[in-house]
Amino acid sequence: MVRRLLAARAGVLTERVAALAGASVVVATALVRDGRVLAAQRSRPPELAGQWELPGGRVEAGESEPDAVARECREELGTDVRAIGRLGTDLPIAPGLLRVHRAEPAPGAAEPRALEHSALRWVGADELADLDWVAADRAVLADLTELLTGR
Numbered sequence: 001m002v003r004r005l006l007a008a009r010a011g012v013l014t015e016r017v018a019a020l021a022g023a024s025v026v027v028a029t030a031l032v033r034d035g036r037v038l039a040a041q042r043s044r045p046p047e048l049a050g051q052w053e054l055p056g057g058r059v060e061a062g063e064s065e066p067d068a069v070a071r072e073c074r075e076e077l078g079t080d081v082r083a084i085g086r087l088g089t090d091l092p093i094a095p096g097l098l099r100v101h102r103a104e105p106a107p108g109a110a111e112p113r114a115l116e117h118s119a120l121r122w123v124g125a126d127e128l129a130d131l132d133w134v135a136a137d138r139a140v141l142a143d144l145t146e147l148l149t150g151r
């Protein structure tokens, strides 16, 4: 009886560890310039196309989150950014966790371009609610408002 209970507990633990090990961390970038944040309109997959997100993507094995932010911004926006700290809490998404990082343009960085998105838009605090955000990013809007207004 005790042995069966212990075996069941071990099984649950193994499952949890496996789930944690398999979960991807996705970073999203709150790139702020002149009091506005850069929003990007998804072009894929079809069910998300047209919705807006903070640019980002999966952290690769052995990569730090700030490095992933910089890499994703180079790949998706053709620009250099510096990650300067987290914004908000971990958000559950289908592949694992979404973590938002604040970022600023690197000195002399090129103007962001929509290399993988269908459009980009610099959004002020009073316009955040006008966009149709992807579900996970909607949970960051209060933190973004605070970030942009300094309140």
Ligand code: CDP
Pocket (backbone or CB within 6 Å): 026, 027, 028, 029, 048, 053, 054, 055, 056, 057, 058, 093, 094, 095, 098, 134, 136, 137
């Ligand atoms: O291209 P990669 O797989 O690295 O990244 P992605 O497809 O842009 O994002 C991976 C997952 O994170 C997808 O399920 C996106 O919907 C989600 N995501 C999100 O919810 N919010 C963001 N700001 C960025 C990604």
